[in-house]
Amino acid sequence: MQLMKASWIEVEKYLQTSKAIVIPIGSVEQHGPNGLLGTDALCPEIIAHRAAEQADILVGPTFNVGCAQHHLGFAGTITLRPSTMIAAIQDWTTSLRRHGFERIYWLNGHGGNIPTINAAFSEVYAELSFANTPPVPGLQLKLQNWWQLAGVSELCNEIYPVGHGMHATASEVAVTYAGCPDAQKQVEMMPKIAPLGEISHAYAYRQSFPDGRIGSDPSQACVEDGQRIIEFAAKALIEEFSSFSAR
Amino acid sequence: MQLMKASWIEVEKYLQTSKAIVIPIGSVEQHGPNGLLGTDALCPEIIAHRAAEQADILVGPTFNVGCAQHHLGFAGTITLRPSTMIAAIQDWTTSLRRHGFERIYWLNGHGGNIPTINAAFSEVYAELSFANTPPVPGLQLKLQNWWQLAGVSELCNEIYPVGHGMHATASEVAVTYAGCPDAQKQVEMMPKIAPLGEISHAYAYRQSFPDGRIGSDPSQACVEDGQRIIEFAAKALIEEFSSFSAR
């Protein structure tokens, strides 16, 4: 069930049998010459929605803008400061806790979000620990990157043995093409495989990676590959979410 | 063009002819027994995307969670504190300014967001005014509620002369049904038309409005009405955005 398309009565009913929810969390940032600016939000959203078609999982709204300061050199990128993102994750969490949710599973689509999401978890826990309210709170927050769901990265590397890459990867572009076929773009990559390197801030990034990609050849991406990855990842998510819910 | 499905190269190209962008902004909050929790985000998103199919308008990601504390008595509602929302709108704006955007048009779907969006505009402007950087900055921020686009509320009242209402209105439910036909819900309204009253905080709200509606009978909503409203509103948006872009 997608929370955005559910009524409050349906969510109230869901809470009678489960205290767990999935929140897709992404970023709006350049993904190379043929990748979508929304890639990192779309990937976890597509996978979570697919999972929700096959199992009794509640999927919340997508937290779409994350930490992308290092991509600000490329048009269309939008970032939160980490301090803003922490405040927003606190507010989402507090709202959900008020309704009785106790297991919040953040399915992440952007490596650059990982530190701030974990810092936000610590901020939430610190407030609870400071308040020292007995009894022991039941709240558990979990971060999972979609490409680290069981078996997913192995599958991606199997499909793209060469040029899978680190940013604007062939697999993430494929997932978005499968989810939004009308957004496919034909662009010749030059060079075929983008360079590797280290990420720091927006100035350095554009110098090191002129078209935005890191180590990838995303021109390999196609709808069929994307569908295969989505199906696989959705199944892995269902399983992992089920055991998280039961903790 | 939807920014989320565009590449950075496409946005860079768009910026050569326009410095203007539409940002749909909404809320995740109860909308009565048959309305979707995502209604206030979906309505401006649906209308803006429809407009972008017919004109050269760039639509950014949807700012989906807003100020909904007064609905927290109903499961599934998620709110930001106004201070968090101000920080986030600052970050979105600063990111867009860095790329050269100078006209940011926030198409809003939630009355409860209006104060905080306007406060955020003042916060952005205050920072610029404090810095006192010459030359005169070109940034202009505009808030428009989709139901106040030229002629739209007249149309809604014409379609629903009775029971249009104030919250969980017949028209907004219709718009989401047209956008997401699979999310339609058949619920009998009791009473047929919900009571009217004043909004303050979550406790008082649920006491005054037990099923969440204010003054409405949204069981009248249907896909056809929604389509009519969307078409009308999208045209009005195109016109208004065009004159805003040219200011």
Added chain:
Amino acid sequence: MQLMKASWIEVEKYLQTSKAIVIPIGSVEQHGPNGLLGTDALCPEIIAHRAAEQADILVGPTFNVGCAQHHLGFAGTITLRPSTMIAAIQDWTTSLRRHGFERIYWLNGHGGNIPTINAAFSEVYAELSFANTPPVPGLQLKLQNWWQLAGVSELCNEIYPVGHGMHATASEVAVTYAGCPDAQKQVEMMPKIAPLGEISHAYAYRQSFPDGRIGSDPSQACVEDGQRIIEFAAKALIEEFSSFSAR
């Protein structure tokens, strides 16, 4: 009773019969060539103090500096950032709640404060809703602009059928002249009636409105008009505050 001139013992006694208080809230900003920088703080203060002479109303200190970034192009204007103003309103409210006040009526003198005052109310309510403390909190916050007290704008338009205006209005200047007769200023207006237009930030404001006025001819203002408006508004305030207190 004016809180500033009362002792704590007198306020403690007042609380035995009423939980309600009026807080005048204004701004320090240019008001054209013959208007006072303190106009927006003085108007609600003068009206509230007059009301307190005639009824058992407690009037708190005046929240004198508000959101005036758009007037920063004119010497003497002082503004808070909206985020600062929200924090301050929270602190005033929390202090008053601690003493037992449950109805806080903010009598506002500045249109530019409206969004931030309402955002502050949401921030206060959100904290309460997040904490979810039973039993239901009794706190109610109300914003009223003095010119929207019952019948006041009609009276102003009757007195000044031409050139009442939008900023540095004839009526607000008259109210301050009645309250501070020694501060009257004789200035010839050029043009007689100022232009109309839209407000955004400080740079644009001064370009559009070179002497600060919007649409007004405040040279019409005089002490007698001001007194008439004050008497009328004070009576309307007494009535409205009385029904708010009893809610």
Added chain:
Amino acid sequence: MQLMKASWIEVEKYLQTSKAIVIPIGSVEQHGPNGLLGTDALCPEIIAHRAAEQADILVGPTFNVGCAQHHLGFAGTITLRPSTMIAAIQDWTTSLRRHGFERIYWLNGHGGNIPTINAAFSEVYAELSFANTPPVPGLQLKLQNWWQLAGVSELCNEIYPVGHGMHATASEVAVTYAGCPDAQKQVEMMPKIAPLGEISHAYAYRQSFPDGRIGSDPSQACVEDGQRIIEFAAKALIEEFSSFSAR
């Protein structure tokens, strides 16, 4: 000249000959059985306004609510958190700097404000130091307590050799009585002279000082004493402000 009663044109003219301004800063807090809640704001305001009648001094609006958490056990007290007060002082200062003010003289009426005002000065200076903008900024911020103006405390101790006290002092009550004769209150003090002790938080304060006074017998206060102190302090202020302006 009082800024609140001046026009922007008058302030602009003042700035041609002086870059200095006085800001009265106080607190709203209990001042014992016969003292006014507004005492700490009224004293510096009364003295500064008197000085402005005799010399070319611009007096800004009164920053009326300060740091008074330790008085929250007494009805009517209102406090800012220090972090809020720092933000507000930053905003006032930044606004004034934008107009060209370079010497801001805060005439303080409350001992409990001293740390936070000084911390706010450091916050303002730190931002400037961090920005490292050449050339050297001219901004200078000064805190002066009205009772520490040259000769004032000597005068107060001469007038009240016994029972002048530490809080709700005879002299501050006298100053407010001179400024607001209609607010005088006849209350018998029990004990005649209040106990001495240390200040920490609101709970401890009310236990240690049941009627709010510390070490004082303010029933000695009268209008004539107040006038004498005001005249003396206003002259001292004129002199000190003049040398500060010229620095």
Added chain:
Amino acid sequence: MQLMKASWIEVEKYLQTSKAIVIPIGSVEQHGPNGLLGTDALCPEIIAHRAAEQADILVGPTFNVGCAQHHLGFAGTITLRPSTMIAAIQDWTTSLRRHGFERIYWLNGHGGNIPTINAAFSEVYAELSFANTPPVPGLQLKLQNWWQLAGVSELCNEIYPVGHGMHATASEVAVTYAGCPDAQKQVEMMPKIAPLGEISHAYAYRQSFPDGRIGSDPSQACVEDGQRIIEFAAKALIEEFSSFSAR
């Protein structure tokens, strides 16, 4: 006992007999040509550690970076903004309260910290007062400057009758030399005794005090003097802490 070198089990045991702790708090800032950048953190740390060798006192970690914006003109100085320092002191205090500490004694080494530490105390107390939790909280926060421990400044002036000074004093340099003999530096002072003056921001400071000292000749400092001061101050600390613990 030094908390940093204790186990949690040892601290838990300490809490069975005492709820009091000493926190050395300092600054990292220039201390003239022969003084250490860490002087203000080292002095209270050295004295507190010496006291803990002779009495059952728990000494927490040193809060080493404080408010030093005015020294930013000199290499190596590090400052917090006051708002950051307030937040950090809140967090330290809340952490310690959670374990049961009720008397926190901040032994300070830097005059420039005094306002912000006191503001932080008010912030902590304000949160408690706002929450209004019965029963009365036992928390007491105390600030003491090491040079104001009973008899210490008299001793310092006795040892250095000439050129003790205000910043980079002979005594503080001596204390650090006694604590870190390998860090002694031989530098000829020019002029022998540094000028006096007023402190504001970093730009003005370096102009007024070119080598960083104010009024001092720290070339007089030696290990033996430092040891004498340390022994004396440690004894005074033991006594004062003991009576604070027992309050």
Added chain:
Amino acid sequence: MQLMKASWIEVEKYLQTSKAIVIPIGSVEQHGPNGLLGTDALCPEIIAHRAAEQADILVGPTFNVGCAQHHLGFAGTITLRPSTMIAAIQDWTTSLRRHGFERIYWLNGHGGNIPTINAAFSEVYAELSFANTPPVPGLQLKLQNWWQLAGVSELCNEIYPVGHGMHATASEVAVTYAGCPDAQKQVEMMPKIAPLGEISHAYAYRQSFPDGRIGSDPSQACVEDGQRIIEFAAKALIEEFSSFSAR
């Protein structure tokens, strides 16, 4: 060179040949029955100071309190909220940048700090990216955990093939014993090797790990092992820092 024991003149001279600095960053938190509360601050401090004895490296003050909310169930633990830690790291970084430092190497001793340190880096970079100041800023921030210096974890596992563990590890206790031999504690571990498990918040932590250790037998720790690790890690740090400085 240790900054805390250097004069500003020495640091100014260092800056003529290097723009790089090491900042040890740790935490104050329980480390099991025989580990020191200061372990995570002491380890990087000891290693960095040892490196500075052998190479021309400037070591700043130790950022000693970090993110330790999950250990708050154990006496003596002190934590910052992540938002506070981000603000503090910003302030340290801005101070250092002002002096000309462009390579800041944070040598970390606590796994729980990693997200927040990285989030702080993004916050710093985001501010720079938002400001968009040309020319390209040279600032580079690097996080390295001491146990991930080249070869260090291999050495630790070689020394402690069994019971090295995840928290309160044998190696970190050994490093602190070597650095502070007088703080060694003889405690029998029960069980010999602590359980493994997942970390979330303070309540869950103490339930899962009753004496604080995770997976370790730190009773194996001794001074000699610690010295060996320190020597090895210091050499690795020298090399890594040298190449970071030269980037």
